[in-house]
């Protein structure tokens with residue numbers, strides 16, 4: 011499905027109801043849906059050169075990044091600048107984008123990841139994988155919790171194209187519909203290796219081509235992989251990931267067994283989330299306070315932007331996978 015947002019949609023601050031329902035249905039069946047006309051040319055022209063500059067910084071030492079070592083040469087998880095003027099409302103607090111998130115994940119869904127997937131020229135193929143686990147591990151568990159089987163996504167990935175993402179620039183390979191393969195629900199690995207039967211069942215694969223300014227809304231359980239970029243320019247695809255209000259772990263996972271003490275804290279304060287090491291802590295993303303004005307418009311779709319603004323320097327290039335999504339440099 012490919013819908014193009016109209017001036018009337020922008021005026022209304024939402025996609026039309028019937029379009030939202032169609033997007034939700036398409037994500038449930040196909041695993042992804044495309045909406046054009048969401049991110050302005052002005053924003054794209056500001057962000058693209060900043061990302062190319064950051065790619066040069068990351069590339070300067072000639073070492074492979076940890077993500078490349080883990081997944082494939084040339085595929086960067088690149089932190090995005092989290093300070094003015096690089097944080098833009100039509101990217102980070104876009105009402106039309108948020109209308110889709112609310113439709114798919116429900117009220118109080120929260121932003122959990124804000125990053126760039128950059129595919130550099132000369133890149134290799136990644137192993138085929140999925141990004142998120144099933145939130146319910148069996149039909150019985152899902153049904154006891156009032157969910158269908160296969161269960162719906164509890165995380166939505168929004169992939170934003172700053173320039174046209176094409177076959178030549180390394181559009182992601184995808185297996186539409188594969189998010190419905192319940193066999194993986196209990197897997198401890200997210201990689202599809204040595205299972206030609208599953209690839210045969212859900213193939214042949216397609217490619218996630220995205221026009222400039224469009225957003226591909228994707229169930230992150232759909233199987234996919236980065237593939238070679240045969241052009242001479244890095245392909246910048248921004249990734250905003252939202253989690254349903256049920257996601258109680260800071261990485262957006264749904265943890266079913268929570269101690270009474272932890273639950274009492276989570277109920278009292280929506281900035282808190284369960285941590286990897288146990289217990290609860292601040293689960294918000296860190297942005298510099300200069301970026302506040304980009305979030306001035308309250309979400310009319312009940313989306314929690316989940317941001318902790320700080321005055322200290324925010325270094326977006328240091329481990330976007332850490333809690334807070336960046337590194338705060340204190341003056342001392």
Ligand SMILES: O=C(O)CCC(=O)C(=O)O
Pocket residue numbers: 081085127128129136180181182183234235236237247
């Ligand atoms: O950038 C892409 O095309 C896909 C990247 C990806 O799936 C990953 O890095 O895990």
